[in-house]
Amino acid sequence: MEFLDLKTQQKRIRKPLENRIKKIFDHGSYIMGPEVFELEEKLANFCGVKHAISCSSGTDALLIPLMAWGVGPGDAVFTTPFTYVATAEVISILGATPVFVDVYESTFNIDCNKLETEIKKVIKQGKLKPKAIIPVDLFGLPARYRILDKIAKKYDLKVLEDAAQSFGGSIRDRKVGIFGDVAATSFYPAKPLGCYGDGGAIFTNDDNLAEECKAIRIHGTKTDRYNSERVGLNGRFDSIQAAVVLEKLTIFDDELRMRNIIDANYRKYLNNAQCHPEGYKSSHALFSIVLGSSKARNELIERLSSNNIPSVIYYKYPIHLMKAFSYLEYSKGDLPVSESLSESIVSLPMHPYLSEQDIEFIIKTIRKTI
Numbered sequence: 208m209e210f211l212d213l214k215t216q217q218k219r220i221r222k223p224l225e226n227r228i229k230k231i232f233d234h235g236s237y238i239m240g241p242e243v244f245e246l247e248e249k250l251a252n253f254c255g256v257k258h259a260i261s262c263s264s265g266t267d268a269l270l271i272p273l274m275a276w277g278v279g280p281g282d283a284v285f286t287t288p289f290t291y292v293a294t295a296e297v298i299s300i301l302g303a304t305p306v307f308v309d310v311y312e313s314t315f316n317i318d319c320n321k322l323e324t325e326i327k328k329v330i331k332q333g334k335l336k337p338k339a340i341i342p343v344d345l346f347g348l349p350a351r352y353r354i355l356d357k358i359a360k361k362y363d364l365k366v367l368e369d370a371a372q373s374f375g376g377s378i379r380d381r382k383v384g385i386f387g388d389v390a391a392t393s394f395y396p397a398k399p400l401g402c403y404g405d406g407g408a409i410f411t412n413d414d415n416l417a418e419e420c421k422a423i424r425i426h427g428t429k430t431d432r433y434n435s436e437r438v439g440l441n442g443r444f445d446s447i448q449a450a451v452v453l454e455k456l457t458i459f460d461d462e463l464r465m466r467n468i469i470d471a472n473y474r475k476y477l478n479n480a481q482c483h484p485e486g487y488k489s490s491h492a493l494f495s496i497v498l499g500s501s502k503a504r505n506e507l508i509e510r511l512s513s514n515n516i517p518s519v520i521y522y523k524y525p526i527h528l529m530k531a532f533s534y535l536e537y538s539k540g541d542l543p544v545s546e547s548l549s550e551s552i553v554s555l556p557m558h559p560y561l562s563e564q565d566i567e568f569i570i571k572t573i574r575k576t577i
């Protein structure tokens with residue numbers, strides 16, 4: 208059994224994908240070729256935003272809008288420590304300060320009450336200027352954007368949705384990509400909509416921001432490729448990777464439907480999974496359950512492994528306790544929900560091609576443990 212099955216998926220798209228790649232070999236425009244622009248149009252239509260700007264990775268998709276806003280030293284950017292390190296890394300790279308906010312025990316996404324408390328604290332201390340919030344749609348589940356937008360308005364903050372895992376998700380039929388001021392997704396192969404390398408995309412309705420992001424992705428250039436108007440980076444996207452995403456997009460809705468069925472099948476037997484509030488649709492990037500303790504989790508992982516069932520811990524180390532972020536001087540106990548989740552969570556196999564028998568076998572194995 209695979210944790211993630213990309214081979215079965217590839218069989219569905221192999222022929223048209225080979226045709227697309229052959230066309231790229233013929234036209235020879237390997238970077239930012241026509242496939243890239245075709246993809247951007249289709250992505251924008253998919254989620255109903257004005258601008259989809261593809262780029263070199265999900266990390267760069269987060270970094271580029273922050274650069275466009277001029278986020279830097281002296282700025283506070285609020286996010287959660289229970290996410291992939293890239294979310295906080297982009298803040299630090301720019302010399303701004305990540306301010307970590309704990310997550311809800313039920314959804315694992317940013318806790319809006321605690322967010323407001325942290326914002327007030329930063330304002331009272333007067334050392335940093337609150338600048339932006341990066342809510343993370345963990346495991347594919349969108350964060351609470353209605354409340355987040357209200358908080359952002361109240362304190363004049365920007366919202367950058369970390370949608371690396373959640374492209375395809377929605378809240379009451381509003382699709383991921385339209386929340387906040389801008390959203391960033393990843394096409395890393397393991398994501399619900401992945402390519403066969405690194406890639407990402409930025410989504411926004413803001414024309415000026417879109418123009419700046421497009422410039423930053425190509426070394427800060429606008430009209431003249433050899434005359435930078437601002438400092439940017441190499442954030443371009445490859446035509447072959449765009450072709451992969453284009454073909455995967457043709458089966459994406461069907462795969463989301465299949466992931467939804469897998470999720471529902473798991474939930475028939477398990478009541479300790481991430482909570483999905485009513486009206487919220489996850490893209491089901493990962494299916495994660497919380498055990499009572501780290502001992503119970505380790506026992507479960509061992510039993511799964513001895514039955515050839517793969518599992519992965521997302522995330523074993525909350526970011527505020529990582530060595531790389533020790534300069535922020537957080538201590539154990541500062542963000543208790545994230546810390547407790549890191550010790551007790553585990554992700555089970557999740558992909559559209561998991562059979563009912565596979566799930567039954569996983570459930571049987573779990574039941575012998577807990």
Ligand SMILES: Cc1ncc(COP(=O)(O)O)c(C=O)c1O
Nearest residue numbers: 264265266291293294371393395
């Ligand atoms: C929540 C989150 N943010 C950001 C990223 C970074 O994306 P990439 O690996 O494409 O740079 C990831 C990818 O794993 C992620 O899961």
